Amino acid sequence: MFSGFGPLAILLDSTGRQYAPPTDYPHFFYGFVSVALAWQIAFLMIGSSPARFRSLMIPGILEKLGYVSTLALLYGQGRISATAAQAAVPDLLLGILFIVAFAKTRASGSRDA
Numbered sequence: 001m002f003s004g005f006g007p008l009a010i011l012l013d014s015t016g017r018q019y020a021p022p023t024d025y026p027h028f029f030y031g032f033v034s035v036a037l038a039w040q041i042a043f044l045m046i047g048s049s050p051a052r053f054r055s056l057m058i059p060g061i062l063e064k065l066g067y068v069s070t071l072a073l074l075y076g077q078g079r080i081s082a083t084a085a086q087a088a089v090p091d092l093l094l095g096i097l098f099i100v101a102f103a104k105t106r107a108s109g110s111r112d113a
Contacts, residue, residue: 039060039063042056042060043060046060046101050101050105051105054102054105054106057098057101057102057105058102060098061095061098061099061102064091064092064094064095064098065091065092065095067088067091068088068091068092068095071084071085071087071088072085072088
């Protein structure tokens with residue numbers, strides 16, 4: 001059943017039947033780790049100059065809330081435990097803070113003009 005966003009999420013069940021367990025293809029794990037690390041660096045850049053990197057806040061919000069939505073959906077389907085779903089709390093908080101920062105940088109930018 002559909003458990004997230006995008007074509008790869010739709011293919012979860014079929015790839016699970018056709019391919020070996022994830023431990024047999026660590027390149028996916030390490031690939032996702034490198035993408036996550038790149039985003040952490042992007043978040044530091046945004047924090048260093050919010051007005052300058054304001055447009056990067058939009059994909060930052062999508063990244064944070066996308067993860068929260070995925071965990072909420074998986075928990076709602078009974079596919080992960082409440083303990084695993086609690087991993088969404090920091091991302092939810094950061095997503096909300098990105099929304100606040102996005103709104104505040106727009107407000108401060110319009111006053112300066």
